[in-house]
Amino acid sequence: AGQRALLDARVLIVGAGGLGSPAALYLAAAGVGTIGIVDGDVVDESNLHRQVLHASDRVGDRKVDSAERTLRALNPDTRVVTHDERLDAASADRLLAGYDVIVDGTDSLEARYVINDAAVRLGATVVHGSVHRWDGQVTAFAPAGPCYRCLHPVPPPADLAPDCTVAGVVGVVPGIVGMLQATEALKVLLGVGEPLIGRILVVDALGATFDEIRVDQHPECPACGRGQR
Numbered sequence: 001a002g003q004r005a006l007l008d009a010r011v012l013i014v015g016a017g018g019l020g021s022p023a024a025l026y027l028a029a030a031g032v033g034t035i036g037i038v039d040g041d042v043v044d045e046s047n048l049h050r051q052v053l054h055a056s057d058r059v060g061d062r063k064v065d066s067a068e069r070t071l072r073a074l075n076p077d078t079r080v081v082t083h084d085e086r087l088d089a090a091s092a093d094r095l096l097a098g099y100d101v102i103v104d105g106t107d108s109l110e111a112r113y114v115i116n117d118a119a120v121r122l123g124a125t126v127v128h129g130s131v132h133r134w135d136g137q138v139t140a141f142a143p144a145g146p147c148y149r150c151l152h153p154v155p156p157p158a159d160l161a162p163d164c165t166v167a168g169v170v171g172v173v174p175g176i177v178g179m180l181q182a183t184e185a186l187k188v189l190l191g192v193g194e195p196l197i198g199r200i201l202v203v204d205a206l207g208a209t210f211d212e213i214r215v216d217q218h219p220e221c222p223a224c225g226r227g228q229r
Contacts, residue, residue, distance in 0.1 A: 002190050003031055005189065005190060006030060006031045006032050006033065006186070006189060006190070007031055007032075007033040007077070008033055009032050009033055009034070009100050009101070009189045010032075010033070010034040010035075010036070010098060010099045010100050010101075011027055011032050011034070011035050011036070011099060011100065011101045011102075011103060011185055011189070012035075012036040012037075012038065012095065012096060012099040012101075012102050012103070013027075013035060013036065013037050013038070013103045013105055014038045014039075014087055014095075014102065014103065014104055014105055014106050014111065014115060015038070015039055015104075015105035015106045015107070016037050016038075016039040016041075016051070016053055016054075016063040016064060016066070016067040016105075017039070017041075017047065017050070017051050017063075017105060017107070017174075018047070018050035018051055018105070018131065018169065018171070018174030018175075018178070019103075019104075019105035019129045019131065019174050019177055019178040019181060020037070020039070020053070020067075020103065020105030020178065021050070021051050021052045021053035021054070021067075021174075021178060022052060022174070022175050022178030022179050022181075022182065023103050023105060023129075023178040023179070023181045023182045023185070024037065024053060024067060024070075024071060025052070025053065025070070025071070025074065025182075026178075026179055026182035026183075027103075027182050027185060027186070028071045028074050028075045028078045028080075029074055029075060030182070030186055031075065031077070031078070032078060032189070033077070033078065033079060034078070034079045034080075034081060035071060035078055035079070035080055035081070036080075036081040036082075036083065036095075036099060037063075037064050037067045037068070037080065037081070037082050037083065038064075038083040038085065038086075038087050038095055039063040039064050039067070039083075039084070040084055040085045040086040041062075041063050042059075042060055042061060042062055042063060043058045043059050043060065043061050043062075043063055043066050044059065045059050049171035050169065050171035050173075050174045050175070051063075052175070053066060053067045053070050053071075054066045054067075054070070062084050064082035064083065064084045065082065065084075067080070067082070068080040068082050083095055086111075087106075087111055087114060087115065088110075088111075088114060089114050092114045092115065092117075092118035093118050093121065093122065096115070096118045096119060096122050096124060097122060099124055100124065100125070100188075100189060101124065101125050101126075101127060101185045101188050101189060102115060102119050102124050102125070102126045102127070103126075103127050103129075103181050103182075103185055104126055104127065104128045104129065105129060105178065105181070107130075107131075109155045109156075110155070112128070112148055113148065113149070113155065115148075116141060116147050116148035116149060116223060117149075117223050119141065119143065119147075120143055120145075120147055120223045120224050122143075123143045124143065125140060125141065125142050125143065125188050125195075125197075126140065126141040126147075126148070127139075127140050127181045127184045127185050127188070128140070128141060128148065128181075129174075129177040129178060129180070129181045130177070131169050131173050131174045131177055132169065133168055133169055133170065133173070134170055134173060134204070134205045134206040135173070135202070135203060135204055135205070136173050136174070136176060136177035136202075136203040136205070137177070137200050137201065137202055137203070138177055138180040138181055138184065138196060138200070138201045138203070139151075139196045139197075139199060139200040139201065139215070140184050140188065140195045140196045140197045141197070142195075142197045143224070144224065145217035145221065145224035145225070146197075146198055146215050146216060146217035146218070146221070146224065147217075147221060147223050147224040148223075149218075149221050149222060149223045149224070150215060150216070150217050150218040150221045150224065151200075151215050153218070153221070153222075170205065172205065173203070173205050176203055176205065177203060180201065180203075184196055198214060198215050198216065198217075199212055199213070199214060199215065200212065200213040200215060
């Protein structure tokens with residue numbers, strides 16, 4: 001019954017990079033029937049230490065094409081829907097519509113807020129991941145809250161939240177976080193276990209520790225607060 005449910009499931013992965021790569025691989029291997037991939041970039045050699053969907057012989061290829069090639073080879077029964085574009089406020093509702101779970105594998109603050117707001121409007125669950133050097137975080141945002149804006153109401157200054165191209169990241173860390181994102185997506189799709197809704201799992205790879213932070217819904221949240229329901 002669980003495998004049939006996964007075959008009927010639809011998961012959108014935003015970003016075919018360090019987080020989206022392991023998440024996509026494990027969701028396809030688990031038997032998710034439809035996986036959408038959103039990414040407007042091309043494969044770059046400098047990213048291959050963490051973007052394991054791709055290979056050195058595909059440098060310069062569109063990431064969505066490389067991702068589709070890898071996932072189809074892994075599981076021919078998985079339907080891969082590619083979107084060779086960047087997600088923004090104008091395209092978010094169109095791209096997220098019809099998917100049960102959104103895996104947020106972006107490293108753009110702007111995209112995270114756009115994904116969050118669209119998912120709340122559309123009633124989809126977002127599995128969020130982020131990485132920084134040797135550290136990572138994983139959580140899940142349900143449509144009824146708490147959501148990303150409950151955690152971060154407004155974006156922080158850019159210098160306080162640099163992306164991987166600036167701050168750097170050890171390649172195995174997005175691998176760990178991406179696999180945890182796949183785990184959370186499977187739990188949500190199957191309705192089992194305790195998803196990380198209202199909880200952030202903090203990964204410290206240097207210390208080999210996992211910690212948890214509770215997140216409460218903010219009643220005045222502009223996305224999921226009581227005034228928006």
